[in-house]
Amino acid sequence: MNQSGLPWRRGMRSLVWPVAALALLLAFNAATMPGFFAIEARDGRVYGVLVDILNHGSRTALVALGMTLVIATGGVDLSVGAVAAMAGAVTATLLVQAQVPWPVAIAGAVALGMCCGVWNGVCVSVFRLQPIVATLVLMVAGRGVAQLITGGSIITFESGPIAAIGNGSFLGLPVPVTMMVVAAVALQVLVRRTALGLCVQCVGDNATAARLAGVPDRAVMLFVYGVCGVLAATAGIIECSYIKAADANNAGSLLELDAILAVVIGGTSLTGGRFSFAGTIIGAMLMQTMTKTLYMHDVSAEIAPAPKALVVILVCLLHAPRVREWVSGLWRPRGGSA
Amino acid sequence: MTREGGLLLEAEGLAVRFGSVRALDGVSLTVRAGEVQALLGENGAGKSTLIKCLSGVVRPTGGRMVLCGRRIEPRSPHEAERIGIATVFQEVGLIPRLSVAENICLGREPGRRWLRGLVDWRAVRSRARAAMDRLGLGGLDVDRELGTCSVAVQQMVAIARALDVRARVLILDEPTSSLDRDECARLLGVIGHLRAQEMGIVFISHFLDQVEAIADRVTVLRDGKLVGSFEAAGLTRAKLVSLMVGREFEMPTGKRETTGERGAGSLLSLRAFGRSGMIEGVDADVGAGEVVGLAGLLGSGRSETARLVFGAETATRGTMTFGGEASRFTTPRQAIARGIGMLPENRKEQGIFPSLSVVENLVVSLRAKDGAFSRLAFGSQVALAEEFVRQLGIKTADVHAKISELSGGNQQKVLLARWFAMRPVLLILDEPTRGIDVAAKADVLRAVDRLRGEGTAVLFISSELEEVTRVCGRVVVLRDRRSVAHLEGSDITEASVLAAVARTA
Known part of the structure; x- marks a missing residue:
């Protein structure tokens, strides 16, 4: 990534529109709301609207990172919301009913996430099920399993360390933000410094050619779905630590759609191939900023999805090749006669 | 043959630019009724771009096209078909899961008299049969699923589709590249047959013997420019090749x-x-x-x-x-x-990763061989790619260009390099x-x-x-x-x- 600037610049170009949309939104907020950018440090931790956005957006962003990899292989994982709910249920149940120490509870939830992901990967790569079908099964079944684990009730717990995940801070930042940054950096390094990123893109771009070129397609699939499962479980743990309870019914609801949207807004194509983690994180933050903006302008939660959808559609349109051509044509008024 | 037929299509000074690349630079072409015109040139000479202009896939940035005295600006293959220019592309654009008849009438199914939205399937079949008849393939069951037919038959169906729109100009982009000898002969027979019906035919092929067998006139492109248009009769094969590559040439x-x-x-x-x-x-x-x-x-x-x-x-x-x-x-x-390495038969479906760059397409096997988690040395793989680009004479803006922007021959060289790199x-x-x-x-x-x-x-x-x-x-x-x-x-x-x-x- 050091020698030639070209591939970098190409990657940056697809980030232009999501970044522009985010900047525009932030500028609007700065103009209409004094103190939007104010950040205050108290008790070794930062507070402010921006910090809130980062904090609440990081859950979607975490899941969306895994979703980016899955989508880059040409698949999709609809089960992340259900996996998050199961992870929360397992955490709470282990803590309250099995009385295990908190690290064991977390390890159990993460392990469950990994198993779910690997199961999805096996369905897709070994049994050749369509990803949307394979993960739909777990999406529907997973929530039932979560109900089963919690016995149909909301399990509350009192555990300092686990509550600290959602409510504490690390190096001044809320813990979820730190987790998101760590996950993003680790994945970025793993994907770009090893052949993994290339393999993922190849499988997504042309699965037949990938197999004939010797790309370990099954291993790649198992890996990406596994990572997606682990990240979904992590998001589930964060969510249940916010409220110090496991709510099998509502935890992680619509998480899969938010994650997919974040990926798409970030410029990764649903047909697979090229992907961008940076774009995905910007996508997740753009959506969270929208939510926050609407909330702060007293738009009721019932109609909030409508203006949100407008922005999403706009950014997605700007990714369409046709619209891009047209927009770049506005800049260069030649053509017609050459 | 009636080589003095009326002027059908006239293109003048066509230009197309993709970014900074001039794919087509002031190329002119005339097509007469009852004439088979061969369009020749190396990969990347601009043949495909030219026919994409004529068929409305690409809009030229300069020049004009006149069909039967009327200025035309087709915006899509559909529109081009409607005004009388039908094109059979190299990658047959048909739908394998539909029947032969459905493919032939796709997009212009005859409606029922009392409700245009309902398809008159009997009319679909009879029209399809009529079109296949004109190609001498009347015996084929038009209800058969297209995907179960041989490539040659699929190619014929694509042509039948063109006939069904009553095209006056028929453009064939490498129609014989996946046919065997008998099938080629049959296709050439069909082309001769259509010529006799006063159609104007533009024919792209890399097979010079076929060009010699069928063409009345030969138009040669090189590097996006027109080299010239020649009577086929006076042209030797050696002369043709040297026109195409721009130098004396020996295999x-x-x-x-x-x-x-x-x-x-x-x-x-x-x-x-x-x-x-x-x-x-x-x-x-x-x-x-x-x-x-x-x-x-x-x-x-x-x-x-x-x-x-x-x-x-x-x-x-x-x-x-x-x-x-x-x-x-x-x-x-x-x-x-x-x-062991294998260069697969079908470059597009089994070989290339279309949205990835030349360098990524080139190093993928080398990298994948060491496993997905092997470390990647970015600089050295660019150097490797540049080495092969030079060695095999791959024409590309640079190694980070998307492979789908390259011509077929250059894509093939990249795939070869993929395996050469593996030793x-x-x-x-x-x-x-x-x-x-x-x-x-x-x-x-x-x-x-x-x-x-x-x-x-x-x-x-x-x-x-x-x-x-x-x-x-x-x-x-x-x-x-x-x-x-x-x-x-x-x-x-x-x-x-x-x-x-x-x-x-």
């Missing part, structure tokens, strides 16, 4: 004598090798530093044999010995780990020169020869007998999915291979 020659050892000493040996329902049984030996050809008609089992050796499909019969060890690969990865012990080449121009063909064959000189064993599959006889030191002839003859050294001539291919059992 590489010099057939290899067999140097490899036989039998037990050979690198790869197949004995009654096959898979039920796919290959009955093939015997073949390939030694290090030797090019062995697999000849046979389309469907005789050449590509299937290659896929079995490479592990893309798992063999169930006979034995395969590779490097002195009995081997049976179940995935290509296993074969690659042992030093394979055995390289299987399935139709390595399909759909690429003479100069690129020569480059590819030269590169293969160099690899052979370095001691690599090559299994060579080609539909062009001339190529097989020129390159191979030994030829295994397949028929009906089993090997039927082995030719060697000076016994390999077009006539002898053809005789073995055609001999009835």
Whole structure:
């Protein structure tokens, strides 16, 4: 990534529109709301609207990172919301009913996430099920399993360390933000410094050619779905630590759609191939900023999805090749006669 | 033929620019009724871009087109069809899961009189039958699913579709590249037939013998510019080639004598090798530093044999010995780990990663061989790619360009480089020169020869007998999915291979 600037610049170009949309939104907020950018440090931790956005957006962003990899292989994982709910249920149940120490509870939830992901990967790569079908099964079944684990009730717990995940801070930042940054950096390094990123893109771009070129397609699939499962479980743990309870019914609801949207807004194509983690994180933050903006302008939660959808559609349109051509044509008024 | 027919289509000074690349630079073309015009040029000369302009896929940034005296600006193939220009593209744009009749009428199904939205299926069938009749294929069941028909028939269906729109100009982009000899002859017959019906036909092909057989006029492009338009009658083949490549030109020659050892000493040996329902049984030996050809008609089992050796499909019969060890690969990865490479038959579907760059397409196998988690040295792989771009003369803006922006011949060279970079012990080449121009063909064959000189064993599959006889030191002839003859050294001539291919059992 050091020698030639070209591939970098190409990657940056697809980030232009999501970044522009985010900047525009932030500028609007700065103009209409004094103190939007104010950040205050108290008790070794930062507070402010921006910090809130980062904090609440990081859950979607975490899941969306895994979703980016899955989508880059040409698949999709609809089960992340259900996996998050199961992870929360397992955490709470282990803590309250099995009385295990908190690290064991977390390890159990993460392990469950990994198993779910690997199961999805096996369905897709070994049994050749369509990803949307394979993960739909777990999406529907997973929530039932979560109900089963919690016995149909909301399990509350009192555990300092686990509550600290959602409510504490690390190096001044809320813990979820730190987790998101760590996950993003680790994945970025793993994907770009090893052949993994290339393999993922190849499988997504042309699965037949990938197999004939010797790309370990099954291993790649198992890996990406596994990572997606682990990240979904992590998001589930964060969510249940916010409220110090496991709510099998509502935890992680619509998480899969938010994650997919974040990926798409970030410029990764649903047909697979090229992907961008940076774009995905910007996508997740753009959506969270929208939510926050609407909330702060007293738009009721019932109609909030409508203006949100407008922005999403706009950014997605700007990714369409046709619209891009047209927009770049506005800049260069030649053509017609050459 | 009526070469003095009326002027049908006139294009003047067409220009197309993709970014900073001038794909087409002031090219003019005239098509007359009752004339077959061959459009020739190397890969990347602008042939495809020109016909994309005529058929409305690409809008020219300059120049004008006139059809029968009226200025036209088609915006889509659909619109071009409506005004009378039908195009059969290289990659047949049909839908395999629909029937022959549905494909022919797709997009303009006849409606019922009392409700236009309902399709009159009987009219669909009769129209389809009429169109196939004009091609001399009246016997074909038009209800058959297209995907179950042979490539040749699919090609004919694409042409029938063009006839159904009552096109006055028919454009054929390499219609014969995936046909065998008989099918080619039939297609050329059809073209002659349409010419007699006062159609204007533009015909792109890399096969000069077909051009000689059918064309009335030849238009040559080079580097996006018009070289000239010539009467076919006065043109020799040598003259044609030198017009295309812009210099005097000679194909590489010099057939290899067999140097490899036989039998037990050979690198790869197949004995009654096959898979039920796919290959009955093939015997073949390939030694290090030797090019062995697999000849046979389309469907005789050449590509299937290659896929079995490479592990893309798992063999169930006979034995395969590779490097002195009995081997049976179940995935290509296993074969690659042992030093085997395969250039697949279908570049677009099995070879390239269209949205990735040249360098990514080139290094993928090398990287994947070490496993997905192997460390990547970014600088060194760019250097490697640049080295191969230079060595094979790959025409690309730079190694970070998307491979889909390259012409077919250059894409093929990138795929070759993918395997050259692996330094394979055995390289299987399935139709390595399909759909690429003479100069690129020569480059590819030269590169293969160099690899052979370095001691690599090559299994060579080609539909062009001339190529097989020129390159191979030994030829295994397949028929009906089993090997039927082995030719060697000076016994390999077009006539002898053809005789073995055609001999009835």
